[in-house]
Amino acid sequence: MHQIISIFGIQIPALILIFLFAGIIQILLNKVFADLNIYEFVWHPGLFRTAVFACIFAGFSLIIYK
Template identity: 85%
Template sequence: MHLIVSLFGIQIPALILIFLFAGVIQILLNRVFADLGVYEFVWHPGLFRTAIFICIFASFSLIIYK
């Protein structure tokens, strides 16, 4: 089951929109975590940021495609 979204007459897969939405949420979470000092307790901040993004993207994808 592939979801297609029509945006201004252009058909794009829904996963692209989910990817962009997850990116915006991850940027906001990154700022919150940086302000709270969470990254001081994380072994590898880049890996942690990537894992957070993957969790957000997978969660929204599973909600939509379930």
């Protein structure tokens, strides 16, 4: 079942809002990981960031669409 959210009369798919929310969390996590020097222990930081974003997005999507 598709979830649709209405904001000011505009219908937006819930996945777009989840994507934006996951992006904000990813930006905050990126700053925390950079401050803790976690990227020194990661083989490919760009791939790691993408994987973390995919996990965050999938997790929130599964919670909403369960």
